[in-house]
Amino acid sequence: MVAVRDIIITGLLLGGVFALVSVGLSLEYGVARVLNVAHGEFIMLGAFLTFWLFSSVNLNPLVSILVSGVFIFVIGWFLHSTLFRRLMDSSPSLEVFEGQSMLASFGLLYVVQNIARLIWGSQTHQVLFLSRTVTGAQIPLNRLVSLGVVIVIGGAFYFFLARTRMGKAIRASAQDPTTAGLMGVNIHTVLAICFGLGLAMAGIAGTLISTVYAIQTNMGLQYTVIAMIVVVLGGLGSISGAMIGGVILGIVSQLVTYFQPTMTFIAYYAIFIVLLLVRPKGIMGK
Amino acid sequence: MRTTTFTRTRIVSLVVLAAIFVVLALLPTFYHGYWITEITDILRYAVLTVGWVIFSGPTGYMSLATAAFFGLGFYIAAVFNGPLPFVLVIIISGAIAFIVAMLVGALTLRLRGVYFAIFTFALVLLVNSVVLEVERLVTGTRGRFVEQESTNVAYWAMLIVFAFTLVCAVAIRRSRYGLALQSIGEYEEAAAHSGINVVRTKVLIFATSAFFMGMAGAIIATRRSYIDPGIAFNMNTSFLPVLMAMFGGMGNLVGPVVGAAVFTYLGDYLLSHIPDLFMLIFGVVLILAILFMPNGIIGLAQQAWRKIRGGGGKQLESEPEGGRRAPAGR
Amino acid sequence: MHLLEGEQVTKHFGGLAAVADVDFYVDEGEILGLIGPNGAGKTTLFNLISAALSPTHGKISYKGREITGLAPHQICRLGIARTFQTVKIFPHVPVVRNVMVGSLFGTGRRTSEGEALKKAEAALDFVDLTPLRDVPAGDLTLANQKRLEVARALATDPHLLLLDELMAGLTHTEITEAMGDIGQIRGRGITVIMIEHVMHAIMGTCDRIIVLDHGRKIAEGTPAEIAVNQQVIECYLGQDTSGDEEDAGS
Numbered sequence: 001m002v003a004v005r006d007i008i009i010t011g012l013l014l015g016g017v018f019a020l021v022s023v024g025l026s027l028e029y030g031v032a033r034v035l036n037v038a039h040g041e042f043i044m045l046g047a048f049l050t051f052w053l054f055s056s057v058n059l060n061p062l063v064s065i066l067v068s069g070v071f072i073f074v075i076g077w078f079l080h081s082t083l084f085r086r087l088m089d090s091s092p093s094l095e096v097f098e099g100q101s102m103l104a105s106f107g108l109l110y111v112v113q114n115i116a117r118l119i120w121g122s123q124t125h126q127v128l129f130l131s132r133t134v135t136g137a138q139i140p141l142n143r144l145v146s147l148g149v150v151i152v153i154g155g156a157f158y159f160f161l162a163r164t165r166m167g168k169a170i171r172a173s174a175q176d177p178t179t180a181g182l183m184g185v186n187i188h189t190v191l192a193i194c195f196g197l198g199l200a201m202a203g204i205a206g207t208l209i210s211t212v213y214a215i216q217t218n219m220g221l222q223y224t225v226i227a228m229i230v231v232v233l234g235g236l237g238s239i240s241g242a243m244i245g246g247v248i249l250g251i252v253s254q255l256v257t258y259f260q261p262t263m264t265f266i267a268y269y270a271i272f273i274v275l276l277l278v279r280p281k282g283i284m285g286k
Numbered sequence: 287m288r289t290t291t292f293t294r295t296r297i298v299s300l301v302v303l304a305a306i307f308v309v310l311a312l313l314p315t316f317y318h319g320y321w322i323t324e325i326t327d328i329l330r331y332a333v334l335t336v337g338w339v340i341f342s343g344p345t346g347y348m349s350l351a352t353a354a355f356f357g358l359g360f361y362i363a364a365v366f367n368g369p370l371p372f373v374l375v376i377i378i379s380g381a382i383a384f385i386v387a388m389l390v391g392a393l394t395l396r397l398r399g400v401y402f403a404i405f406t407f408a409l410v411l412l413v414n415s416v417v418l419e420v421e422r423l424v425t426g427t428r429g430r431f432v433e434q435e436s437t438n439v440a441y442w443a444m445l446i447v448f449a450f451t452l453v454c455a456v457a458i459r460r461s462r463y464g465l466a467l468q469s470i471g472e473y474e475e476a477a478a479h480s481g482i483n484v485v486r487t488k489v490l491i492f493a494t495s496a497f498f499m500g501m502a503g504a505i506i507a508t509r510r511s512y513i514d515p516g517i518a519f520n521m522n523t524s525f526l527p528v529l530m531a532m533f534g535g536m537g538n539l540v541g542p543v544v545g546a547a548v549f550t551y552l553g554d555y556l557l558s559h560i561p562d563l564f565m566l567i568f569g570v571v572l573i574l575a576i577l578f579m580p581n582g583i584i585g586l587a588q589q590a591w592r593k594i595r596g597g598g599g600k601q602l603e604s605e606p607e608g609g610r611r612a613p614a615g616r
Numbered sequence: 617m618h619l620l621e622g623e624q625v626t627k628h629f630g631g632l633a634a635v636a637d638v639d640f641y642v643d644e645g646e647i648l649g650l651i652g653p654n655g656a657g658k659t660t661l662f663n664l665i666s667a668a669l670s671p672t673h674g675k676i677s678y679k680g681r682e683i684t685g686l687a688p689h690q691i692c693r694l695g696i697a698r699t700f701q702t703v704k705i706f707p708h709v710p711v712v713r714n715v716m717v718g719s720l721f722g723t724g725r726r727t728s729e730g731e732a733l734k735k736a737e738a739a740l741d742f743v744d745l746t747p748l749r750d751v752p753a754g755d756l757t758l759a760n761q762k763r764l765e766v767a768r769a770l771a772t773d774p775h776l777l778l779l780d781e782l783m784a785g786l787t788h789t790e791i792t793e794a795m796g797d798i799g800q801i802r803g804r805g806i807t808v809i810m811i812e813h814v815m816h817a818i819m820g821t822c823d824r825i826i827v828l829d830h831g832r833k834i835a836e837g838t839p840a841e842i843a844v845n846q847q848v849i850e851c852y853l854g855q856d857t858s859g860d861e862e863d864a865g866s
Contacts, residue, residue, distance in 0.1 A: 035400060037407075086577060098400065099348060103532055104576045106525050110569025118562060221521060225411055228404045236400065262422060265415040269408060276397060276405065462720055462729065469706045469717045476704035478688040479666055479697075481722025481772055485687075 007254045013143045013212075015250020016150030017205050021223055022230035022242040023157070024201030030237025031174045031194040033094065034084055034101040038108035039227055040220030042072055042199045045112060046206025047215040048120050054127045061127060061211045065149065068203040076199030079108070080192040088191075109220070116217045126214045146208040153204060154243065161239065170194055174237060229272045310445055314438040322441050324554060326509070329444040330502050331530060331546040333451045336539060337498035338527040340455050341491045343536040344467035351390065351406035353523035354413045355383040355496040359503025360518040361417060361430075367508055368433030376443060376504045383500025384493045386413075391489035407524070414519035421515070429514030432507055443505045451498040455539055458491065467491060533575050617680050619644045619807050620665070620696070620776055625674035627660055627831075634660040636831040637674070642776070647798065647808045649822035649839075651815075653851060656828040658811045659701055662778050665809075666698045667691045678776070693724035697769035698778035701811075703761045705768075707754025714753045715739050715767045722772030732771075739767040743797065759790050766797070770806075777801060779810040783817055795821055819843065827851070 021043060028036045046068040053059035053067065084101055091097035161167035173190045205223075209215065230249050234241025249268065256267040314322055334352055342349050359379030367375045394405045421427055435443070458464055466487045469477040478484045507513060526549070534545020556564040618641035627635040635657040642648045650658045663669040665676060667688045676684050678694060686694075697718070706714050715736035720727055727735070740746050743763040748756065753764055762782055769777055779798070783791045791814055798821050801808060812818040818825065819839040827835040827848050835845045842848055 029400075035403065083573065083577070095346070099346070100576055102348070102403070103528065104573050106529065107569040107572035107576070110565045110572070114563075114566035114569065118566070222411070225408050229408060232401060232404055262415065262419055265411055266419065269412040272405070272408065273393060276401060277393065465709075465713060465717060466721065468709060469714075472706040472708060473704045475668065475688075476700070476706065476768075477717065479668070479692055479700075479704075480718045480768055481689050481692040481724075482717065483687070483689045483721075 003258065007258050008251065010143065011251030011254035012247065013147045013150075013250070014253055015247035016147050016154075017208055017246075018226060018230055018250045018253075019243045019246025020150055020153065020201050020205040020208075021227045022234065022246045023154075023239055024198040024205070025224075025227040026198075026231050026234070026237060026239055026242040027170075027194045027201070028198035029231065030239070031170060032080065032084065032191045032198070033088075033098055034080075034105060034195065035098060035228075036108075036198070037102060037105045037224060038112055038220070039105075039198075039202055040222065040224035041109050041112040041116075042075075042202040042220075043206035043209065043223045044116060044215070044217060044220040046072060046203030047210035047219070048116055048125075048206075048217070049203070050207040050210045051125050051127050051215060052120070061207055062145070062149070065204050065207050068207050069200045072203030073196040073200035076196035077192050079199075080195035081188070084195065085188055085192070113217060113220060120217055122217055124214045124216050127210045140212075142211045146212060149204075149208060153201075157201075166190070166193065226268065229268055232272065233275055307445075307449060311442070314441055322437050323509075324551070326437075326441045326444050326505075327554060328547050328550045329441075329448045330506055331526060331550045332543050333444070333448050333498050333502040334523070335527040335530040335534070335542040335546040336448075336451050336455050337495040337502075339531050339536055339539070339542045340458055340498075341467075341488075341495040342528075343531070343542075344464070345471040345488065345491075347395070347471075347488070347492075348403040348528070349406045349492065349495075350403060350524045350528070351387070351409045351496070352499055352527050353410040353519050353521055354406075355387060355499035356503035356506075356523050357410070357413060357417075357515070357519035358383050358386060359500035359505075360507040360513065361503075361515070362500075363504040363507035364430040364432045364513050364518075367435070367504075372435055372439065372443070372508070376447070376501050379504035380497040380501040383496040383503075387493040387496030388489055391492040392485075395485060395488040395492060410519050410521055410524055414515050417515045417518070429512055429517075431512050432510055434511060435505075435508040437509075440505055440509050444502070447498065447501045447505065452539065452543075454494070454498070458494070459539070463487065463491060529572055529575075533572075618642065619646075620676070620678050620809075622661075622665070622676045623674055625661070625664060625676060626672045627657075627664055627669060628672045633831045635664065635671075635828075638828070638831075638833050640826055640833070642807055642809055644775075644807055645802065645805065646824060647802055647810065647822045649818040649825040650809060650811045650828065651813070651818060651825060651842075652828035652834075655830075657831040658828055659780055660831075661828070662698060662780055662809075662811065665691075666696060666778060689721070692722045692772055695724070695773065695775035696778065697722065697772045697774035697776070699762070699765040699769055699780055699782060701780040701784070703758070703765055705753040705756075705761055705764055708752050710750050711745055711753050711756070711764060712736055712740060712749040714764055715771045718768040718771035719773075724773075735773075736767075736771050739771040742770060742800075743767045759786055762786070762794075766801075770801070774806055776807045776809070779808060779812075781811055781813065783812055783814045791817055 021039070025036065025039050028034050028039065049068045049071065050061050050064040053064050054061060059067070083104060087100050087104060088097050091100055161171060169190050170193070173187060173194070202223075226249065230245040231242055233249065234243070234245030249271070252267060252271060253264055256264050310325070313325070334356060338349065338352055341347070359376075359382075362379045362382060363375050366378065370378070390406075390409060394402055397405065418428075458467075466477065466482045469480070469482065470484050470487065474484055503518070507518070510517070527546075530545035530549045531542045532545070533549060534543065535541035553564070553568065556567060560567075621641040623639055625635055625638045625640070626633060638657075638661065640648075640661075650661065652658055660669065664671050667683075667686055667690070671684060674684075675682055678696065683691060683694065683696075706717070709717075712733070713736075716729075716732050719732040719735035719739070720729065723735075737746070737749070740749055743766055745760060745763055745767060748760065753761065756764060766779070766782070782798075783794050786794060795817050798808060798810070810818065810822070819842075822839055825835075825837065825839055825842045826833055827842060827845070829851045834851060835842060835848050837845070
């Protein structure tokens, strides 16, 4: 029983992080149409920024959330306004743009990962933060805090999408960019903000990950793959689907890890295949 | 099937091509040194890139599974080279890559383009974990020692596989499959309603391209003494052929080969001189290449050539077709 | 035995029935018209026949053999060819090779490339596109792209041809030409089912008309019978006529 409870709680925590990562990718792909292979690199960047601030000026990781969120948002906004916007203007069709932007994101992957490696090397680091366990449960406090942060950010983001003007513009653009453009939405600004937000989510997830797990400059790719699986699981472009998918994958991951850690990835893939075959549009796909 | 009337140009280029092959084949008999290894490496990427272009070029389905098929061959060579003759190992590697690709293709090639890219992307990591798991359960080891082949044997083997890949690629392009693949890439639904068995065609050609990748993997493995799944299934092996094909241009088969040669040579050069900055520079070059030469080197050269001749000239081969897909959704 | 026969053909999308319990048939040598307001399920019915979609229930038979459950390429090879409401050509492929796709893969027999080329050229000649044979199909005008689709379909040696809004977006002269073409297609022994909004074209060309509304068959008969059918008139009058039927009723 204790085992089951622990699996569920850790699964939820991990699932929350996965959800954050996936919502980010979903914004980048579902709205801005960039299948960003470098997504995980910004998780890594968030994690290392946190580590760096923590080890140099002893900055509380909870504050780093803000720092890495804003910093990486600006990077994303800049990348979209220069690189991806240019590609979008020069591509004859959406399909060509999707291909080109995906390849450009390979380039980003190499650039970001190697800059990080030049700065921080390739050894393993860890941020020791709130690693004591809470009385009565075997759950370290940092995980609970992380879950809390995920819930707050998820809620805030939901509110942002549902209530604010920009949120509505984003939802409109996700549905139909052309019409949204006609309705007076400045599509380039919206897409740049979406891309920035997507990366910021990755950065924030990175901060949270750094407080719980050991980090390495080559950690990004595995999260990218997980995010892609989750996004397909939830339905390409569906924000709520990405959230649900993330939580499901987190719990599955913990379950499998409990029995046989090396099988985790195989389990992800099995779910992925079954879902693609049974319901290719994803859980929340239209 | 291409009704080209440039027969003289064609004969000349065939003679040049044959001459290049003869020189390459005889190279190790009078030269021993660095270039044998370097050319083996170039040929490896040429095989992977041409193999990738065979399927992904005309159809626009971006496969990122190259590392999975290459890695399978790599691993099979590690297990069987020595007990079995090298030639047989190469063929078995190709065959197993072919079969795995058939299975994967049958499962995934019904899906839309993006799903396919994601699926193949994850496939590399899946095969990696499956091999790790099998090794853990069966042998309890993490890696393997490989029965090595000499530099020259690996070189010749790679040259033969490269020639074979190139011939097959040309043959497929000119056959009915060439037209079928291109029409699938341009409008899959229309292709199906015009009588093309789209699933079978895609799966078959996808598996064929995997065959070459598997063989290349088997040869490269024998140049190492020790391997583990992490080395065999390196994600870069999936990315590089895509970049090389993009860089060279996919309108014809010269582009991918040139792209592979330039990239591999530059890569190895940078890697030996500034190993720390290599991948960084690589990434920057890649982004710049996509931004400023979307049709690749060959496309750029063709453009320049047309400009020199004063325009109006017909394109020699077909126009760039990579990545250009009409929506296949219903 | 009818050439093509559908029994109780039904297709649901989610909770919505796009086609509901439609019985239909077409006989050898006939030209059958399929009309109805937008969203009546006409194209869905074509998609069901050509296996782009599979029916929720019901059964479609061709030459006495059930064809539900086959794949699109199999349907094509059996002799049922189609065109599309929005043209689906291979834009970067030269015109003649667009048609060759049909003659090479769609006939149901192993065809040599030389033979396929001849057949493609003949089909191009039939639709008067021979002068444009080497142009990339994407560079053609809409009217010519529609002709190209017809040529590609004809190159598969069909017994039954499904034409989906062949005349939409064409000029008056082009419509008259297209009507002539359809007559000639029948002259070659090919049975035709056509979806059309251009009323005078359908009334002048078809032997028999089926009217769909909200997925159901509401009328069937000769053009003369349909023209006076009260239910059909109501259905068309009740509908907003500002849609894409530029030419309706003229």
